[in-house]
Amino acid sequence: MSKDHIILQVDQLTKTFGKEEVIQPLSFSLEKGKCICLIGPNGAGKTTVLRMLAGLYKPSSGSISYAGQAKQDFRDLVGYLPQEPAMYAWMTGLNYLLFSAKVMRIPKKKALVRAESLLKRVNIYEDRHKQIHTYSGGMKQRLGIAQALIHQPELLILDEPVSALDPLGRREILTLMEELKKETTILFSTHILSDADEVSDGLLLLHEGKLVEHGSIHALRHKYETASIALQFSENIEQYEAIIKQLPHVISTHIQRYTLHIASDDILKLRQLILEKTLAENWPLTQFKIHEASLEDMFMKVVNQ
C-alpha cells in the first residue's frame, strides 16, 4: 500500500496524568476513506486518545502525524465532536456554524454557503434560526457533526456519537455516519459493540490504556472464531453429553440449564456426526443450533486474556 493512503500515523503515543499512565505506548495508522471504531469498556482511555488526536491533550511522549506532516498544531486537519457536545446554547444553529467557519478563517460568503449546505445535510435547515438550547439531543449531535465538518477536515473524530441518544436519535446518527463514510475518514469511539459492527470497517480495541487488538471486523471475527453447537434434549441431557464427549472434533462441552453447549474445531463434520447419531439412535433432540461468535464473545475473549 502506498504511503498516500495513510492519513494518520500514531507512534508510541502515551499519556500520563500525574503518576498514572493512562495510555500505554500506542501505535497505529489510519487509511484514508475508512471508518474505524475505537472500542473498549468504559475507562479504557478512549476519550484520552481521541483528545490527543484532536490536539486538546498534549501527548506525554510519542508522535502524531497527519498525512505525513509532523505539524505541531494539526487542529485544522481534524473535525472533532466531543462526548458531551457543549455549544454556545444562546446561539442559533446557523450562527454556531458561521462562528465555527469564521474562526477557521473561511471567508464570509463561502462560510454561509458551506453552513447552509451542512445544515441541509444533517437535516436541521428548518430549525437553523432557533437557539441551540431548544434543540433535542439528536439535533445537537447532528449540529455537532456539522460543525466538525465545516472546514472539510481530513479526519472526522467522533467521541461516543450515539451512546447518549435514544433509539431514534441513534438511528439518525448511524445513518448519517453511513453516508459520511463515503467522503471522509472517520474515527469514532463507542462501548456499544453493535454500533461498531454496523458502520465501521475496522476496530481498534482498547483495554486499560493498551491497544489489545486491531484489524478489520471480518479478520477479527475469523481470528476469534469459536463457533459452537447448542443442543436441547427432552430428557437425559447428561447421558447424551457423555456420548458426545467421546466424538471426534469436540473440544469441550458444558450444560447450561437445558442446553448443551459444544465447542468444536470443525463444526461441519461434528454437525454431520451428531445428526447421524440422532437419526440412528433416535435421540430425543428438540433443538439444534449453530452459534456464531458474536463481537461480544470476541470482545470478552480479548479483554479477558
Next chain:
Amino acid sequence: MQWQTLLQKELAEDWHNKQWIWVPLVFIIIMIMDPLTYYFLPEIMEMAGNVPEEMQFDVPDMTGNEAIMLSLSQVSMLGSLVVSFIFMSIVHGERKSGTIEMTLAKPISTTNFLTAKFVSALLLIVLSLFVASLLAVYYVSILFSSISWQSFFLIVFFYSLWFIFIITLTLFYSSFTQTAGAVIGLTIGTLALMYLINQIFQHKLTYFPNQIAYHVERFLHEQTWSSGLTGSLIVILTLIILLLASAIAIFRKREIL
C-alpha cells in the same frame, strides 16, 4: 479575522446575558448613591423624625470635588468587588459548561482566545465606568459645585486602568486554577493584600496602584498633572502587560481541559 470573530462572540454573549445593561446600572448606583445621600441628608433626617433637638446639626457644605471623591471611594471598593465577581468565570465559565472543548478543538491561538475575552471585558467596564462617572459628575455639578471636563476624563481614564488591572488579575489566576471559586479567592486576596501594603507603606510607595486615588484627588484640587500620575500610570500599565503576557504563557503550557 479569527480574533474579530472571537471578540464578536464575547460581545454577543455579554449582550445575551444582559451584562451591557446591568453592569452600567450597578456602576451608576455605586457612583451616585453617596453624593445624593449626602445632599439630601437633612431631609432624610427630618423624615426619620424624633431626632432630639440638641442632636440636630447643620450638614456642612461640600464642594463638588469633595462630593465626587465620595463616589470614587465607593467605586474603588464596591466596584473592585463587582468587577472581580463578574470576571471570575471569564475562562472557567467555558470550562464548566464544556464549550471550551469544542471551541479550542478548532485551530484558535491561545493569544486570540484570551485577548478577545480581555478586550470584551475591558470594553464593558470602561463603558460602564464612563456612563456612571458622567452621571455622577452631572449630579455633583448641579447639587454641589461644578467639576471640570479634564477632571472627568482623568477620573474615567485612571479608574478604568485600575479595573483593567483587576480584569487581568482574574485572567492571570484563571490560567492556572480549575475553578471560578479559586479565581475569586485569589483575586480578592490580592486586592486585600495590596490595600494592606498601601496602608502600611504609603509614604514610601508613591507609584503603587492603590495610590491612584490619592493622585487623582490632588489633580481635582490643583488641576495640574503631577509626576505621581505619570509614575502610577507607568506602574499599572506595566503590571497589566506583565499579567496578561504571563496568563497567555501559562495557559499555553497547560492542558486545555
